[in-house]
Structures are given as structure tokens and as C-alpha cells.
Amino acid sequence: MTFGHGSDRLLARASRSAAWGGAVLALAACGGGTETPGRQVDAGAERTPAVVEVVDDAGRAVRLERPARRVVSLVPSVTETVVALGAADRLVARTRYDDAPELAGLPSVGGGLDPSIESIVALEPDLVVAWNAREGRLASPLVGAGIPVYLADIQDTTGIFTTIRRFGALLGRGDAADSLAGALRDSLAAVAAGAGEGARPAVFYWMAGDPPRTAGRSTFIGEAIDIAGGTNAFGDLRARWPAVSLEAVVARDPDVVVVPVGDGLPDAEDLAATPGWRELTAVRTGRLVEIPADLFARPGPRLGAAARALREGLEAVHPAEAR
Amino acid sequence: MKASGDSRWRGMGLAALAFALALALTAGLRFGAVGIDLAGIVAALRGDAEPAVATIVRDLRLPRVVLAALVGGSLALAGATFQALLRNPLAEPYVLGVSSGAAVGAVAAIAAGWTAAAAWSLPAAAFLGALGAILLVLRIGTRVGGGLDVRVLLLAGVVAGTFFNACILLLLAFQETDAFRAAMFWMMGSLSGAGWASVALMASAAAVSLVVLLGLARSFDLLAVGEETAVHLGARVDRVRTTAYLVASLLTAAAVVAAGGIGFVGLVVPHAVRMTWGGDHRFLLPASFLAGAAFLPLADLFARLVVAPGELPLGVVTAFVGVPFFVWLLRRRTVGEPA
Structure with missing residues (x-):
């Protein structure tokens, strides 16, 4: 398989989804504008309120009378996207998992899946972003209270670009969304170009746990492995985050093991000291890549940085002349 | 006189319990x-009131406390019924x-995607x-115990x-990790997201069951003396038992649909009464319903205040009250005192 096959297709798909209006309908409430709808939302948010309507990840229409000004995001990757769109000042709450310094001063509404709904209502948000989970039990009381709810379920690169575009519309920051998506697309393309042509090492992405899990093909991590010039050792599995046994990993004998490291997570040294795991070829020959878990924890605008870190790690343990 | x-x-x-219920609400x-x-x-x-306060009180807290009361009352009523049928506290x-x-x-209805097609499939699947479950337990009980050996x-x-x-965990093994986290709320119990639709479902199940079970109350008294005696005294034992098992299962299913798995309410409350x-x-039966209806809103209040703005799973709170009580009760009975 030639290099770049998968990642070219991926990037093409990503740019397509960024270029097309797709599911986003940014409608101008008052007709007669000569500018494009997105631009009018951005420029005229104060004087001419523009109705914004997008479809969320659950396929529901989310309609705002005007771009959101008071946002509660229960989904950390969306929170990151809102901040990256330069709209951190629109966030009025955080969850107990949001640790970014720009959010430290905000009141917490509890966990992302089990927040205090009345605390959210008390903040009088005009947009709540919730997980598409729990059979709509989180969303229904908020919707009943007349608060627009966006249900998020972001799994892959396409989802990241779609989310950037939709929140550009919801926040009236279409231009910022265009440039953010453009920058992300460029940085992914640069990483893919840097990987060049040649043999692609089989990469095993190790998510510590009992049992350990890995990233399947249709996840942003699986796609980042392709972009960074590797092939996912478990890319054939359909599950998104499949549990894998040590035996299966040994049988596939990956060229490189990627270890996300962070607070409370085991690092490459721990892996190399674990019976069974230390017998893997990649571990014995030191082809372990540590990457900051923080970068890979959330499918958001930092994917470019994540792919770059992965690329640099692969380059270090699997240099071009070895191919 | 006595x-x-x-x-x-x-x-x-009954008056005191009704007052306690009003206080709890x-x-x-x-x-x-x-x-x-x-x-x-x-x-x-x-x-x-201003809109946000009105929403919090009328659309969030009111349905939640009412649902808590209905679920608590139903679980206590189901518990009292099972205790009467099995003659064991x-x-x-x-x-x-x-x-x-x-x-x-x-969970099976959710995993199979039936709930997306028809909302009523969730309560129906829970009832089935x-x-x-109760048929399986009774069958094991009669096969192995040769009757209704309590142990x-x-x-x-x-x-x-x-x-x-284990079946739930098996179903979840084929789901994504997000579904897994969400299902933990089913297993641990939670009243967050209570709405008037759940209140309506729970209220109808509770009302029907209360009427039917109160009608059977005298037969339960006869059953307590012994099945043979009950037959001699004119109770239609089989029909009473079948009806009561059906109704108690319906109550339990409605409570699980509304609030997930909440343990020990059905144990602690009837016994305390x-x-x-x-x-x-x-x-x-009515006293247990009232007491359960007073107990669960208080347990839920504790669950949502103690780590506010987060929430504890409700089943954790009731288990912390219920398990010590269960052990104490078991110990008392093993020592040989009548319950």
C-alpha cells in the first residue's frame, strides 16, 4: 500500500466537509442582505438579529433566534472548540472536568453526564451543549424549559470539522470557524506531507486499563495515525474503542507502540516493566512513542498538534532510512 | 375495645405518614x-417569579419530587406485596x-434500538x-427448595x-463506551431528568396497583396464616398470588423505567412500618406506600445536595441506609426472634 492513500482520502473528505455548507443553515431573519448569510451573522449580530439553525449530531435541528451569547458546554471537546473560536467569554459555566485556565473562574455545574440541571437553568444560558447519551434524559428537561440544546457525539476528523463549522454558525463567528478549520486542515496536510512516501509502520495505540483498549479505524486517533504516516495495527476492527487482549497484540506484533502519558497514567517505562507486554518486539527494541494524553483526549481543534506530536514520535523511532 | x-x-x-410526606415534598x-x-x-x-426560577421550581424540582414520591411509594408497596406473598420480611x-x-x-430495548422506533417499548420491555425475573426466581425456588423455602x-x-x-454488562460489551457510562445510571438509579411524562406513567401504574393490591389486602392476611388455612377461609389462593405477582412486577418495572435500579426501599420501609x-x-399496604413516598424524596434531596452541583446515584444513598438495616434484620431473624 502506498503512503498517503488513506490520509489523502481523509484530508479530501475533511476539506470537503469544511468547504460545503452541508448541514449548516445560517439564515438571515431579515431578507435583503447582499452578503453571504454567514458573513451577515458575523457582522450584524448586534443590529439585525439573525436566526441560526444547525443540525446536531443526533440529527435534531437546533435553532437560535440570534447567535448564542451564554453557552453551557458539558462536552469538553466542544468547550475547546468554543475557546478556539475566540468565544471563551460566551461560556458561563464549566464541568468538573474542564481544567483550562481560561475557564477556572467559571462556576461548575457538576459532571458532564450528571450535571445539576437546575444549576444550568439558573445561569439562563441560550445554548447548552450536552452529550448524546442517556436516552435524552439530560436534554428533555432543558428543552422543556425552552433552552436550545445541541447534542454532541464527535468521533472522527469529519466530526471535528463539522463541529467547528456548526459552532461558527451558532456563535456568529463564521469567519473564525473558516480560519480555524483552514488552519487545522493545513496543519494536518503538513503532517501528512512530512510523513512522505514509504513504508508505514504498524502502530498500536495503547490505552491503559483492564482490559487495555485501542483506537478503532473510525476514530480521530485512528485517523491521526494514518495522517502521521503509520497504519493502525487494529484498523480492521469495527468497534470504535475496542478492548484488546495482550495475546492479540502479540499476534499482530506492531512495529511501534504509542503510549499516551499524563496525570495518573502509566508511561512507557511502566509498560516496558509489565510482564507480557515487555516481550513485544516494539517494546524490546525501544520503539515506544510517548505522546501527551491531553492532546489525544478530546476530538477538537488541537488534532493538528496531536498528529504532529505523533509524527515526530514515529520519526524518532522509525526513521526514514529504516524503510 | 382493644x-x-x-x-x-x-x-x-396514616395521618402522621401523610404529614411526613407533605414535609418531604x-x-x-x-x-x-x-x-x-x-x-x-x-x-x-x-x-x-422570574423565568429561570419558575423553570427550576415548576419544571425541574416539582416533577422530580413528585416522581421520587411515586417511585418510593411504589417500591415500598411492591416490597410489602412480595413480603406478603413469600411470607418473609x-x-x-x-x-x-x-x-x-x-x-x-x-437496556435491551435501548441496545436493540426499539426505543427509537417506539417509546412505549421501553416500559414494555422492562415489564417483561x-x-x-420473578418467574425464574419462583421456578428455582420451587424446584430446588421444594416449595417456598425462604433461604x-x-x-x-x-x-x-x-x-x-451480567446480562446488562454483556449487552454493553457490544456498545460504545459512552453507552456504557450512560447505562451505569440505569444500574445505580437516578431521578435527574425527571419530567411530567415519567410522572404520568408512574402515577398510573401506582394508582392501578394501589387499588388492586388494597383489594387483595384481606387475602394477604389469610396467606400470612398459611396457604391451607387461607383456602379453608375462602381465599382463591392461586388467583390472588398470580394477580399480586403481576401487579408487583408492573410496579417494579415502572419504578425502574422512571428511576433505574433503586434498592432496599421495598425492604426498609414496610419493615419500619x-x-x-x-x-x-x-x-x-397504604402505610408503606405513604412512608416510601416520604422516604425517597428525602434520599434524593440528600443525593443532590451532598456533592452539589454534582449528584450521587440515588441507589447509593438507599443502599447505605438499606444494607446495614438488611444485615441487622437478617441477624435478628437468624437468632430466632420472630419478625
């Missing part, structure tokens, strides 16, 4: 993660595996799961409960 004294004592008991409405003073609560109920929906059976039905039945319930929890007032089932 009988009329007893009935007055029990009448006072008021407390549940009054306190929450967001501080609202009493005047604000009253204004919101009368409809002249340790029986209750959670211990007998009936709650877990209902949860398996609910609850019914299947065998309780063991069968524990085994069935463990098995059904029995210890305080004693009495026949014509008193015990």
Missing part, C-alpha cells in the same frame, strides 16, 4: 443546588432480582424483564440479580 384502640393508633399512623421543593428563598418558591408556584424487588430483570429489559428463594433472587447484571404500628395488610 381493636378500636388499635385502629385509632393506626389512623394516627416541601423540603424537596425548597432545597436544591441553586439557592432560592421560600418567598421565591411560593412566587414560582403561583406563577409570578427480607423479600423485596431489588433483593429478588426483579429490579435487575426490569433493567435488563430496558421484571416478570421473567432458597432469597438465594435464587441474589443469583438471578447477579445474572441479570410493621415495627412501628404492626397491623394487617389493609393498614400495612
